[in-house]
Amino acid sequence: MISKRIGIVDSIKDKSEKLEDIRVNINGEIQKAYNYPKMTGSVNVGDEVVLNTTAVELSLGTGGYHFVITNLNNIESSFTEGGHIMKLRYTPLQVKVDSVEEQESTYxxxxxxxxxxxxxxxxxxxxxxxxxxxxxxxxxxxxxxxxxxxxxxxxxxxxxxxxxxxxxxxxxxxxxxxxxxxxxxxxxxxxxxxxxxxxxxxxxxxxxxxxxxxxxxxxxxxxxxxxxxxxxxxxxxxxxxxxxxxxxxxxxxxxxxxxxxxxxxxxxxxxxxxxxxxxxxxxxxxxxxxxxxxxxxxxxxxxxxxxxxxxxxxxxxxxxxxxxxxxxxxxxxxxxxxxxxxxxxxxxxxxxxxxxxxxxxxx
Missing domain, CATH: 3.40.50 (Rossmann fold)
Structure with a gap:
């Protein structure tokens, strides 16, 4: 169901606190990837990352980008403070959010x-x-x-x-x-x-x-x-x-x-x-x-x-x-x-x- 590869971060084309556009070396071939720092931690050149390569291998419309599952050199990340509602529930990448509806919410x-x-x-x-x-x-x-x-x-x-x-x-x-x-x-x-x-x-x-x-x-x-x-x-x-x-x-x-x-x-x-x-x-x-x-x-x-x-x-x-x-x-x-x-x-x-x-x- 999921195709995974390990790559080495070769360069960082663009980065913000929300999205990093990177290039990764997979067995000598430079390929494109996105990393979401809030979910998977920020990356640096030389970091070893686990990539979801499924969409690219199927030639789907992701612009030829893989997605970082985890950074083996920076395991820890912090998505949000507070909140009890989970999104991507019961998946390895489930995230905690502070939803407007929950009982502790100001709203x-x-x-x-x-x-x-x-x-x-x-x-x-x-x-x-x-x-x-x-x-x-x-x-x-x-x-x-x-x-x-x-x-x-x-x-x-x-x-x-x-x-x-x-x-x-x-x-x-x-x-x-x-x-x-x-x-x-x-x-x-x-x-x-x-x-x-x-x-x-x-x-x-x-x-x-x-x-x-x-x-x-x-x-x-x-x-x-x-x-x-x-x-x-x-x-x-x-x-x-x-x-x-x-x-x-x-x-x-x-x-x-x-x-x-x-x-x-x-x-x-x-x-x-x-x-x-x-x-x-x-x-x-x-x-x-x-x-x-x-x-x-x-x-x-x-x-x-x-x-x-x-x-x-x-x-x-x-x-x-x-x-x-x-x-x-x-x-x-x-x-x-x-x-x-x-x-x-x-x-x-x-x-x-x-x-x-x-x-x-x-x-």
Missing amino acids: HDKISSFKSLNDMPVVVGTLHSMLTPFVASYKRNNKDKKIVYIMTDGAALPIYLSKNVETLKSKGLIDYTITIGNAFGGDYECINIYTALITAKEVLNADCVFVSMGPGIAGTGTKYGFTGIEQGPILDAVKKLGGNPIAIPRISFADKRERHNGISHHSITIFKEIVNVDITIPISNYESDKLNKIRAQIEENDLNRHNIVYIDNKNTKEDLDYFGLKVRTMGRNYEQDKEFFEAASSAAYYLMEVCDGDRRKDY
């Missing part, structure tokens, strides 16, 4: 006394690459409003792996992060999506919330076998708690796979069969032939039962450039797959047009 009473999200807008995506264009468009026009990002455990579990989050936080574009389920490393830790949404409102006073998995996604080529299907239950949870559920559709005209052309079959499955409540789906006003295809897909799959809102948005690239942000999805940049990024950006413009009416900036 326990706020979670216990929660009543409603009071129509707080919650935007739910399926791919991590939707985060940056949404945040860029929203924050450019609402610099003083508070965005909370909730990262699920549908893909990467350590939030430290996300360069997007690191960049957006360093630029002040994400105010707080929450990690849920077995995902960990956020500013706040929660057990599930319900308590994370409550935390965003009651503890962090969010103006809007963005929810998606971290980097990566698992798919099998089957109708229901993909981790992005979590979008449906998350939207249901938002509605159940009295929030305003808004879904970003996965849209592309660059993907060579027909099932992902226009509105992806993944999004259609979620909106048609999985989500149980009425939701808002913002759609960019693309050029006519592309928009006609999307309208046909909406009609064919009876998606008009939801609130489909068409948004005029030509500002996505300008918003990204304003903050000096670069985006990629499935190896494609903005110019190669602009409709994908516009879909996420248009959700931000929907919030400004509809949800934030009296406070929005004129644009």
Whole structure:
């Protein structure tokens, strides 16, 4: 189940207290690896490390990186102080976190006394690459409003792996992060999506919330076998708690796979069969032939039962450039797959047009 190798740290390309990008010598071959210092201790050149090499050997989407399991020259590490909730439970790498919900938490009473999200807008995506264009468009026009990002455990579990989050936080574009389920490393830790949404409102006073998995996604080529299907239950949870559920559709005209052309079959499955409540789906006003295809897909799959809102948005690239942000999805940049990024950006413009009416900036 796990492929393990021993390597010697050859060089350290980049390091922080959360993530170390290193090169390791495995039997004379220099290969890439990531180390999470909070979990496995910091490394130095010459250290002998045990590596999980499974994903690279299977040619999976980790960018060719191995992961350090332990540093044989620095066994000890300290993840957090306090807390009694375990993530990665009953595995050799289980970690202890201080979750918002637990009895000793400062915020326990706020979670216990929660009543409603009071129509707080919650935007739910399926791919991590939707985060940056949404945040860029929203924050450019609402610099003083508070965005909370909730990262699920549908893909990467350590939030430290996300360069997007690191960049957006360093630029002040994400105010707080929450990690849920077995995902960990956020500013706040929660057990599930319900308590994370409550935390965003009651503890962090969010103006809007963005929810998606971290980097990566698992798919099998089957109708229901993909981790992005979590979008449906998350939207249901938002509605159940009295929030305003808004879904970003996965849209592309660059993907060579027909099932992902226009509105992806993944999004259609979620909106048609999985989500149980009425939701808002913002759609960019693309050029006519592309928009006609999307309208046909909406009609064919009876998606008009939801609130489909068409948004005029030509500002996505300008918003990204304003903050000096670069985006990629499935190896494609903005110019190669602009409709994908516009879909996420248009959700931000929907919030400004509809949800934030009296406070929005004129644009």
